[in-house]
Amino acid sequence: MKLNFARWVSTLHLVLFILVSNARPEEQPFRPETGKFPPLEKAHSYRGELVFVDHANRRGSIRIQGEGMYFRNKPHPFAMLPYGIIRYHNAPAQLRDIPLGTVLHVRAFLPPDPKLSAVPVLPINNRNKTAGYSGKGIAPAENHVILLEDEASHCLREGKVWELKEVNIKDGAGKIIARRESKNSGTKAEEETMTFDAATRIWRGLEKLQVADLVHEGTWPESGKKSLKDQAVLLGITWRPTPDGVFTRFHVSDVWLDDVSIQRAARNQTETHKAFIRSRWMPAFVDAIEYGKFGTATVTATLFGGMDDSLYADFKKDVSAMMNPVENTLKHTHGAAPAIWPAEAQSLRSQGSKAMLRLAAAVSGFDSRPT
Amino acid sequence: MLRAIILMISLPITLLSANKSFEGFLNDHCISCHGPKKEKGDLRIDKLSRDFKVGADGHLWAEIVERINAGEMPPKKEPRPTESEIASVIGQLDTRISEGRAARMAARPPVAHYRLSRKEYRNTVHDLLGVRYDPTKPGELNADPLWHGFERIGSLLTLSPSHVERYYKAAETVLARAFPLKPVEAKKVRMTAADIHYNGGKQQQKYLDQFGIKRPLRALIFPGRLQQAFRHNWFGRTGPEHSGLYRAKMQVSGIRPKGGQVAHLRIGKRTFEAANEGLLELDVMGPEDKPEILKFEVFLEMPASLDFNLIASDIIDRRKGAHYRNAFSSTSYIFTHSSETTLLNPIAPKMFDEEGDGIFSFVLLDWIEWEGPIVSESEKATRNGLLPENNATSTEVAQLLKNFAERAWRRPVKINELQPYLRSYEEERKLGEKVFDAYQVALLGMLTSRNFTYLVEGDVKARERLNDWELASRLSYFLWSSMPDPSLFNTAKESKLTSDKKALAAHVDRMLADSKIERFIEDFPRQWLQLHKLGMFPPDLKLYPDYEVWLEASMREEVVQYFDEVFRQNLAIDSFLQSDWTMANPRLCDFYGFPEPNKGGFQRVALRPEDNRGGLLTTGAILGLTSDGTRHRPVHRGVWVSETIFGKTPPPPPANVDPIEPNPPDSPKATIRQKLEAHAHNPNCAACHKNIDPLGLAFDQFDAIGQWRTHERVEKGTGSNPPVNPGGKMPDGRTFSDASEFKNLLIEDRDRFLKAFVEHLCTYALRRVLTIDDREDIHSIVEEAKRTNYKLKDIVRAVALSEFIQKR
Amino acid sequence: MKRFPIRWIATLHLGIFSIVCKAPAEQDTFRPEAGKFPPMEKAHSYQGELTFVDHANRRGSIRIDGNGKFRFTDPSPFALLPYGLVRYQGAPADLRDIPLGTVMHVKAFLPPDPKISAVPVLPTDTRLKKYGNAGTGVAPAENYVYILEDEPSHCKRLGLVWKLQEVELKEKAGMIVARREPKAGIGQIHEETFSVDATTRFWRGRERLCITDLMNEKTWPKNGEKDLNDQTVFLGITWKPTPGGVFKRFHVSDIWLDELAMERAAQIQNETHKAFIRSRWMPGWVDKVEYGKFGRAKVTVTLFGGMDDSLYTDFKKGGKAMLASSENTLKHWAGGTAGTAQMASRGILIEVSKTDKRGSPGSSGIEVSLETNLVTEGFRPGKVIRIRPESWPLLEVPREEYIHHTRDGIEKRFPTPDIFPKY
Incomplete structure (x- = not known):
C-alpha cells in the first residue's frame, strides 16, 4: 500500500479538536433540528464495540471506551439519525452488515426530540460523569448518531493509516504494537498494543490469509518478537475479554496489507449497500x-x-x-x-x-x- | 503463632519436710557477698526485714527467689546448692511472701467496706425496686477486678472518680425505671419473614407471584451473617423508659446435615460483622415441614437491637468468601422451601442437598413476635408504698425515706444519717419541684451512698464479730448474691441470727431452697474454677475447626449445670473429681461423641468408660481454659489443679525463661511433654517442675480444646505424630497411667480437696483472702463436712452456719 | 428470464419431506428435561433467515421458510437451549458470529420450562397453523433450538454438497440453479434456484473473488446462460427482497469453490470459537453432587x-479448574466487586472420563469431577455451569454477559420475551 505522510495535518486536526472540546461545555446544548443537516463538527466523538443491533429500528448498543475498565462498561444504546451514515470496510453500510463486536467510531448528537427518542434520554452532562470502575465518558447523552464507521473507514476518511511496529507471537497468537498516523502529520501518534490470534484475517491482494500463512512464509516469526518496520496497513478492530489488570485492549480481527485488498472489501460492501438501498x-x-x-x-x-x-x-x-x-x-x-x-x-x-x-x-x- | 513458654514452678506443699531452714541456705550461699563483708548490688540480705506481714522488703525477697529460681544465684563459680536445697529455700521463702501478702489483703480496719460486684448490684436493685438494669452493658459500671477468679474480694474493689460518676448514672437509670414519668404500655409486634427483608420483601413477593410459587417466603438464618431479630423501631419511638422484660415467640425450623450439628440460634447484640453477644441460646430441632414455636423472655436495655446468629462450627466467613455469602441478602435469593430452588441465587453457598438435608446447620424463620416491656406483679409489689403522696408532710416523707434507707442500706438507720437526704429534698421543694420529683433526688442520694454500694462491716470501735444485720447481708450475698429479703431482715431486727442457732439454721435452709440460690450456683463455680479464662485465647480455627462460640458457651454451661446437679442432688464433692455422668446439650454430645439426645437443652447424660470423661477435670471448659488456643499447656493445667483442687498457688515462674521452640522441620516430631522433659535436666527447673508437671501431664490425652486423642499433632518435623504419654508420678510417689487413674488418686486425697474447697467457699462468702490465722475455723468446717459425708449442699450449709462466717 | 423446469427429483423430495413433517406432530408435547440431552430425532426442523440477535441472552429471531410468501413472514423468536449448538461455515460458533440475513437450518423443541421461557410460548400446534400469506410452519411452538447451522455447516454435518447446474447472468447479476445431494451419491436430491450478484463472494483456495473476476476469467458468462456441469461447491445462503411475483427465492452470499477454501473459512471460525470458549x-451441566462436611463437595459435570x-483435551485429571454457576443463557455471575472468576469455586479435577452418554450432539460425552470446598447453590443436578481448566486465560467477560447478584434482578437470570416486538 502506498501511503504518504504529511504529519502537520494530523497535528492541526488535533489542535482543532482540543479547541472544540474545550469550547463546547460553555455553549448551549446543540440539538439537530428537523429538516436541517447538523454540522459534523458539533458532534460528540467516541468509539466502542458494537454489542447489540436492532437493525429494523436503526438502533443498537455500543460499549464505549472510557478511561476505566472496559469490560465493566454497560452497553450504551444509540439510535441512528434518519440521515445518519454507516460505513463499513470504507463503504456505505447498514447496521445489519456490521458484525457484532466490531469497534466503531461514533459521531453523535443529543436526541433531536427527547420526547420521541428511541433510546434512553440522558442528562446532558452525562459524558463528563465518572461511572465507577468504568471511568468517564462511557454513557454520553449524545446517542443520536450521524456517523458510525469502522476502523478502516475511519482511517481512510481521515487520511490515516496504521503503522505496525512490532509483532510478538507465541503459539499462533500474540500482540502487535501499532500507531495510527495521519498521512500528512508531523508528530507521532501514541502507540497501541492490540492482540491477534489464529482467527485474525489477513488480506493481501486477492488473498485471504491467516497468521499461520505469514509465519509459514517467514514474514512473521514463529515465536518471539519481530520489528515490522512501520509497515503501513489498515486494521479491523474488535474487542475480546482481557485480564482484570488490563483496562482496555483491543483485538485485531482483520489486517489489510495493501490497497487492492481493502478495495475488494469496499467493493463488496458497496454492492451490498447498493442492493439494499435499491430494495428499500x-x-x-x-x-x-x-x-x-x-x-x-x-x-x-x-x-x-x-x-x-x-x-x-x-x-x-x-x-x-x-x-x-x-x-x-x-x-x-x-x-x-x-x-x-x-x-x-x-x-x-x-x-x-x-x-x-x-x-x-x-x-x-x-x-x-x-x- | 504463639510461642510456647516453659514455666518453672516450685510447689511449697511438697517441701515441708526439707530439713534446712532458709536462713541456713542464705548463710551458706548468699551472705558472703550480700552481707556485712561485701555488699554486692547494694544488697545486704542479713539486714532485710523478716516480718513478711509488713511486706517492707517484699520486692527484694521476691527478687531473691527469682534469682535463685532462675539459677543465676549463687554465681557459677560459687559452690552449687543441691536440687532439694534450692527447692526448699524457694518453697520456704515463697510461702512466707504469700502468707504476708494474704495477711495484708485480709487485714480489716475497724470499719471494712466490700463493694458490690456488678452482678450483685444488678440483683440488689432488682430485689430492692423491682427494676431490671444491666450494669455490665458498655458505658455502665466498670468491670470487677479478679483475684484468682474471684470477683468480690473487698480489698480489690476500689472506686475511682470516674467510677463514682457511673454509679450516679446507674442510680438515675434505676430510679427512672422504677418511677417512670409516664406509665409505659407494653406493645406486641409480629414480624414475618417477609417483614424482616429489605422493603418488606415486596420485590421477592413479586417474583414469587411471577413464578407462580405459592409458599410464603421463609427467612434463612445462616452461619456467618447476622439477621434482624429485634429492632426497637418496630415498636415505634422507644427510649430507655421502654427497657424491661420482653417476651418473644417465633416459628422456626432447624435444618442440618444428616447426623450433623443441631441448628443453634443465638439472639443477642451485634458485636462484630458476624458475631453477637448471646442473650439467648436456642437449639432449633423442628424439621423444615414441621416448624416449632419457641418462646422466651429477655431483658432489654432500650433502645436495643438484637440479631440472630446461627452458631455452627463451620461458618461461611470471610476466609471462604463474603462475596458468596452476600448473595443471600440480594433479592435474587428467594427461599420458600428446599424443594423450590429456581429462585435461589446460584452463587450463594448451597445450604441443602437434593434431599432437603442441610449442608450447613441453619434455621428457617417464619415469624417472630415480641411483646413488652412486661412488669411482673411481684416486681410492681416491691415498689408499693415507696413514694410519698403529693400532699405528704415532711414527717411522712422522712419516715418513708427511713424505711427505704433501712432496706437499701440493709441496716437500721438513725434519723441524723438521713439529714443530708432530707435537706436535698427540702431544697428541691423550695425550688418548686413536686414531692414526687424532690423525693427522687433524695433516693438518688441513698443509692449512691457508700452504704448502698458497699457492704459495710464494723464500727468505729473495732469488734471481732458481725452484728445481726451484717450477718444477714453476708449470708444473703453469699447464697443469693443480693440483699436480704424481709424475712431475714425481720430476724436480724430481732437479733436472733447471731443468738438463735435454730433461727439461723431455719433461714439458711430456707435460703438454700429459695430459687435465688441459682445465683450462687451460677456465680460460685465460675469464680472458683476461673471460668473467665475459657476462650481468653481463642482457639486457632485452622487447628480446631470444630470450635465455635456455641461450643464454648456450652462448655461453660456444662460446668455450671454440673455444679447445679451436684448441689441439688446434694452429692459428695468427689463427683467434681470423677463421675459416670455429666450434663450436656446436643452440641456437647456431638463434640464429645456421645449419642445424640432427643431433646434440646442440658440434660444428665450417662457416661461409658470409652467416653473418657467424668468429673470436672476432663470437661472441655477446664481443659480449654488451661490451654493457649494453639496447644495444651501441661504446666498451666498442673497449676490449675494445684490451685483449684489443692488450694495452693505455686510461686510464679522466673522471668525471661526461654520458650519451647516449635518442633524443627528436620527433626523427629516430639510431644510437648518430651520437650518439657528435655528442659528438666536443669536442676533449677527440675526442682519445681517435677512437683507441678505431673498434675497437668495426666491430661495429655486431651488437646487444647479438650478433644480426646492418642497422638499429639505436631505441625512440623519428620515421622508420624508421636503418641501421648499421660502417665506420671505424684509428688508423694504414687503413680498413675492416665487421667482416670489420676482422678482416682485425687479422690484418695479427698480431705485435701475438701479443705481447699471449703477455703474457696469461705473466700467467696467472706469476700477476703484467707490467712494462716483462719486455719482453725476452716478446720472445724472441714470436720463438719466430713460428718455429712462430703456432700456439697451440706458443706455450703456448714459454711453458712459456721462460727467463721460470723467473724469479721 | 428463463424458467427452469422443476425436475421430478425435487417433487420426490417434497413428497418425502411432507411425510417426515407429519410424523412428529403426533408426539408434539415432547419437552427436553433439565439434565437430559433430548434425542435429536424428536426435534422439529425448519429453516429461515436470521433477522435479529440478542447474543448475550442466546436468543434471536428467524424468518422461517414456510409454504407461503416469505416476505410476509414475521420474524419468529427463538432461544438456544443451553447445550444448543450454533455452527457457522462448518465450525462451532456463537450467535454473534453469524451475520444477520444468513439462512439457517434449525432443529428445535418446545420450551423445556414454559414458565421461564425467554421467548414467547406458543400453543403446541402452531406449526400446523396457517398465518395468512406467510403460510403454515412459520411460527412453530418449537422455538428452543438444539441446532442452528448455516448452509455449509448443514451440508458438512449431513455429508451433502451443492452441485451447480446452470447460471444465467445479466449486468453482473442473475440466477443460478443448484442441486444439493449426498456426497456419497445416494439419497435425496434437492434442487433450488438462487439469485447471485456483485455482492456474492467467491472463495477459491486462498483467494477471494467477485463475480467480475469469474467473468474476466470466462468461467462465468458476462451475459446469458451457462451450464456449470455439476460443479461441486459449498453455498452461503441469505435472503433479499424478491419481486412481487416470486414467493420465495434465496440469495447466494458466498460460494466456496473448493474444499481448501471451505476449510480455511472453517478454520477461522473454529479459532474464533475456541478463543470465545476459552474466555467464557x-x-456443561451438573450430573451429581457428592457432599462432604461443611460445604465440601465433589461435583460431577x-x-x-x-x-x-x-x-x-485441556481438561486433564489432576489439573486445577474453576467451576462457576451459570444460567440457561450461559451467563456468568458476578457479585459486589468480585468478578466472574472470583465467584467461581476452585478445585482439582479429580476425574475426567469419557462416558457413553454421547449419542446426542449436545453432549461431549465427557464427564469431569471437581472437588470444591464450598459448594454453591448453582451446583445442583441439571443446572448449567461453566468450567475452566487452569490452562485457559483468566479474563473478565463484558457486562452484558454476566449477572450481578445485587444490581441485577431475576429478569436478568430469566429474560422475559418482552424484547421481541409483536407484529
Whole structure:
C-alpha cells in the first residue's frame, strides 16, 4: 500500500479538536433540528464495540471506551439519525452488515426530540460523569448518531493509516504494537498494543490469509518478537475479554496489507449497500410542497448522503418515481397509504441531491416538517 | 503463632519436710557477698526485714527467689546448692511472701467496706425496686477486678472518680425505671419473614407471584451473617423508659446435615460483622415441614437491637468468601422451601442437598413476635408504698425515706444519717419541684451512698464479730448474691441470727431452697474454677475447626449445670473429681461423641468408660481454659489443679525463661511433654517442675480444646505424630497411667480437696483472702463436712452456719 | 428470464419431506428435561433467515421458510437451549458470529420450562397453523433450538454438497440453479434456484473473488446462460427482497469453490470459537453432587458438545479448574466487586472420563469431577455451569454477559420475551 505522510495535518486536526472540546461545555446544548443537516463538527466523538443491533429500528448498543475498565462498561444504546451514515470496510453500510463486536467510531448528537427518542434520554452532562470502575465518558447523552464507521473507514476518511511496529507471537497468537498516523502529520501518534490470534484475517491482494500463512512464509516469526518496520496497513478492530489488570485492549480481527485488498472489501460492501438501498429506496427529507388542485402537489426533497454515486445518478429528470412517507427509523409504511402508492412523478429535476416529485395525491406524511 | 513458654514452678506443699531452714541456705550461699563483708548490688540480705506481714522488703525477697529460681544465684563459680536445697529455700521463702501478702489483703480496719460486684448490684436493685438494669452493658459500671477468679474480694474493689460518676448514672437509670414519668404500655409486634427483608420483601413477593410459587417466603438464618431479630423501631419511638422484660415467640425450623450439628440460634447484640453477644441460646430441632414455636423472655436495655446468629462450627466467613455469602441478602435469593430452588441465587453457598438435608446447620424463620416491656406483679409489689403522696408532710416523707434507707442500706438507720437526704429534698421543694420529683433526688442520694454500694462491716470501735444485720447481708450475698429479703431482715431486727442457732439454721435452709440460690450456683463455680479464662485465647480455627462460640458457651454451661446437679442432688464433692455422668446439650454430645439426645437443652447424660470423661477435670471448659488456643499447656493445667483442687498457688515462674521452640522441620516430631522433659535436666527447673508437671501431664490425652486423642499433632518435623504419654508420678510417689487413674488418686486425697474447697467457699462468702490465722475455723468446717459425708449442699450449709462466717 | 423446469427429483423430495413433517406432530408435547440431552430425532426442523440477535441472552429471531410468501413472514423468536449448538461455515460458533440475513437450518423443541421461557410460548400446534400469506410452519411452538447451522455447516454435518447446474447472468447479476445431494451419491436430491450478484463472494483456495473476476476469467458468462456441469461447491445462503411475483427465492452470499477454501473459512471460525470458549469457559451441566462436611463437595459435570476437540483435551485429571454457576443463557455471575472468576469455586479435577452418554450432539460425552470446598447453590443436578481448566486465560467477560447478584434482578437470570416486538 502506498501511503504518504504529511504529519502537520494530523497535528492541526488535533489542535482543532482540543479547541472544540474545550469550547463546547460553555455553549448551549446543540440539538439537530428537523429538516436541517447538523454540522459534523458539533458532534460528540467516541468509539466502542458494537454489542447489540436492532437493525429494523436503526438502533443498537455500543460499549464505549472510557478511561476505566472496559469490560465493566454497560452497553450504551444509540439510535441512528434518519440521515445518519454507516460505513463499513470504507463503504456505505447498514447496521445489519456490521458484525457484532466490531469497534466503531461514533459521531453523535443529543436526541433531536427527547420526547420521541428511541433510546434512553440522558442528562446532558452525562459524558463528563465518572461511572465507577468504568471511568468517564462511557454513557454520553449524545446517542443520536450521524456517523458510525469502522476502523478502516475511519482511517481512510481521515487520511490515516496504521503503522505496525512490532509483532510478538507465541503459539499462533500474540500482540502487535501499532500507531495510527495521519498521512500528512508531523508528530507521532501514541502507540497501541492490540492482540491477534489464529482467527485474525489477513488480506493481501486477492488473498485471504491467516497468521499461520505469514509465519509459514517467514514474514512473521514463529515465536518471539519481530520489528515490522512501520509497515503501513489498515486494521479491523474488535474487542475480546482481557485480564482484570488490563483496562482496555483491543483485538485485531482483520489486517489489510495493501490497497487492492481493502478495495475488494469496499467493493463488496458497496454492492451490498447498493442492493439494499435499491430494495428499500433512497431516504430523504421533504423540503417543500407546492400544492395543486384536488390534492396534487409538487414535493421537493433532499436525498440523504453518503451513498454510492451510482444510486444518485439513477434519479434522472422526467423519470417516473415513487415516494412513500417513512419514519425516522426509515421504516416503510406498508399498506398504510395505498392512495399514494401509485404516486407518479410529473417531472423530476435533479439538483444535486434534491429531487422534486409531482404527486397525484399528497398525504400527511409528505409534510415539509415531518415529526 | 504463639510461642510456647516453659514455666518453672516450685510447689511449697511438697517441701515441708526439707530439713534446712532458709536462713541456713542464705548463710551458706548468699551472705558472703550480700552481707556485712561485701555488699554486692547494694544488697545486704542479713539486714532485710523478716516480718513478711509488713511486706517492707517484699520486692527484694521476691527478687531473691527469682534469682535463685532462675539459677543465676549463687554465681557459677560459687559452690552449687543441691536440687532439694534450692527447692526448699524457694518453697520456704515463697510461702512466707504469700502468707504476708494474704495477711495484708485480709487485714480489716475497724470499719471494712466490700463493694458490690456488678452482678450483685444488678440483683440488689432488682430485689430492692423491682427494676431490671444491666450494669455490665458498655458505658455502665466498670468491670470487677479478679483475684484468682474471684470477683468480690473487698480489698480489690476500689472506686475511682470516674467510677463514682457511673454509679450516679446507674442510680438515675434505676430510679427512672422504677418511677417512670409516664406509665409505659407494653406493645406486641409480629414480624414475618417477609417483614424482616429489605422493603418488606415486596420485590421477592413479586417474583414469587411471577413464578407462580405459592409458599410464603421463609427467612434463612445462616452461619456467618447476622439477621434482624429485634429492632426497637418496630415498636415505634422507644427510649430507655421502654427497657424491661420482653417476651418473644417465633416459628422456626432447624435444618442440618444428616447426623450433623443441631441448628443453634443465638439472639443477642451485634458485636462484630458476624458475631453477637448471646442473650439467648436456642437449639432449633423442628424439621423444615414441621416448624416449632419457641418462646422466651429477655431483658432489654432500650433502645436495643438484637440479631440472630446461627452458631455452627463451620461458618461461611470471610476466609471462604463474603462475596458468596452476600448473595443471600440480594433479592435474587428467594427461599420458600428446599424443594423450590429456581429462585435461589446460584452463587450463594448451597445450604441443602437434593434431599432437603442441610449442608450447613441453619434455621428457617417464619415469624417472630415480641411483646413488652412486661412488669411482673411481684416486681410492681416491691415498689408499693415507696413514694410519698403529693400532699405528704415532711414527717411522712422522712419516715418513708427511713424505711427505704433501712432496706437499701440493709441496716437500721438513725434519723441524723438521713439529714443530708432530707435537706436535698427540702431544697428541691423550695425550688418548686413536686414531692414526687424532690423525693427522687433524695433516693438518688441513698443509692449512691457508700452504704448502698458497699457492704459495710464494723464500727468505729473495732469488734471481732458481725452484728445481726451484717450477718444477714453476708449470708444473703453469699447464697443469693443480693440483699436480704424481709424475712431475714425481720430476724436480724430481732437479733436472733447471731443468738438463735435454730433461727439461723431455719433461714439458711430456707435460703438454700429459695430459687435465688441459682445465683450462687451460677456465680460460685465460675469464680472458683476461673471460668473467665475459657476462650481468653481463642482457639486457632485452622487447628480446631470444630470450635465455635456455641461450643464454648456450652462448655461453660456444662460446668455450671454440673455444679447445679451436684448441689441439688446434694452429692459428695468427689463427683467434681470423677463421675459416670455429666450434663450436656446436643452440641456437647456431638463434640464429645456421645449419642445424640432427643431433646434440646442440658440434660444428665450417662457416661461409658470409652467416653473418657467424668468429673470436672476432663470437661472441655477446664481443659480449654488451661490451654493457649494453639496447644495444651501441661504446666498451666498442673497449676490449675494445684490451685483449684489443692488450694495452693505455686510461686510464679522466673522471668525471661526461654520458650519451647516449635518442633524443627528436620527433626523427629516430639510431644510437648518430651520437650518439657528435655528442659528438666536443669536442676533449677527440675526442682519445681517435677512437683507441678505431673498434675497437668495426666491430661495429655486431651488437646487444647479438650478433644480426646492418642497422638499429639505436631505441625512440623519428620515421622508420624508421636503418641501421648499421660502417665506420671505424684509428688508423694504414687503413680498413675492416665487421667482416670489420676482422678482416682485425687479422690484418695479427698480431705485435701475438701479443705481447699471449703477455703474457696469461705473466700467467696467472706469476700477476703484467707490467712494462716483462719486455719482453725476452716478446720472445724472441714470436720463438719466430713460428718455429712462430703456432700456439697451440706458443706455450703456448714459454711453458712459456721462460727467463721460470723467473724469479721 | 428463463424458467427452469422443476425436475421430478425435487417433487420426490417434497413428497418425502411432507411425510417426515407429519410424523412428529403426533408426539408434539415432547419437552427436553433439565439434565437430559433430548434425542435429536424428536426435534422439529425448519429453516429461515436470521433477522435479529440478542447474543448475550442466546436468543434471536428467524424468518422461517414456510409454504407461503416469505416476505410476509414475521420474524419468529427463538432461544438456544443451553447445550444448543450454533455452527457457522462448518465450525462451532456463537450467535454473534453469524451475520444477520444468513439462512439457517434449525432443529428445535418446545420450551423445556414454559414458565421461564425467554421467548414467547406458543400453543403446541402452531406449526400446523396457517398465518395468512406467510403460510403454515412459520411460527412453530418449537422455538428452543438444539441446532442452528448455516448452509455449509448443514451440508458438512449431513455429508451433502451443492452441485451447480446452470447460471444465467445479466449486468453482473442473475440466477443460478443448484442441486444439493449426498456426497456419497445416494439419497435425496434437492434442487433450488438462487439469485447471485456483485455482492456474492467467491472463495477459491486462498483467494477471494467477485463475480467480475469469474467473468474476466470466462468461467462465468458476462451475459446469458451457462451450464456449470455439476460443479461441486459449498453455498452461503441469505435472503433479499424478491419481486412481487416470486414467493420465495434465496440469495447466494458466498460460494466456496473448493474444499481448501471451505476449510480455511472453517478454520477461522473454529479459532474464533475456541478463543470465545476459552474466555467464557466450557459450558456443561451438573450430573451429581457428592457432599462432604461443611460445604465440601465433589461435583460431577458433563461438558456440552460440539466444540473443537482441543478444548476438551485441556481438561486433564489432576489439573486445577474453576467451576462457576451459570444460567440457561450461559451467563456468568458476578457479585459486589468480585468478578466472574472470583465467584467461581476452585478445585482439582479429580476425574475426567469419557462416558457413553454421547449419542446426542449436545453432549461431549465427557464427564469431569471437581472437588470444591464450598459448594454453591448453582451446583445442583441439571443446572448449567461453566468450567475452566487452569490452562485457559483468566479474563473478565463484558457486562452484558454476566449477572450481578445485587444490581441485577431475576429478569436478568430469566429474560422475559418482552424484547421481541409483536407484529
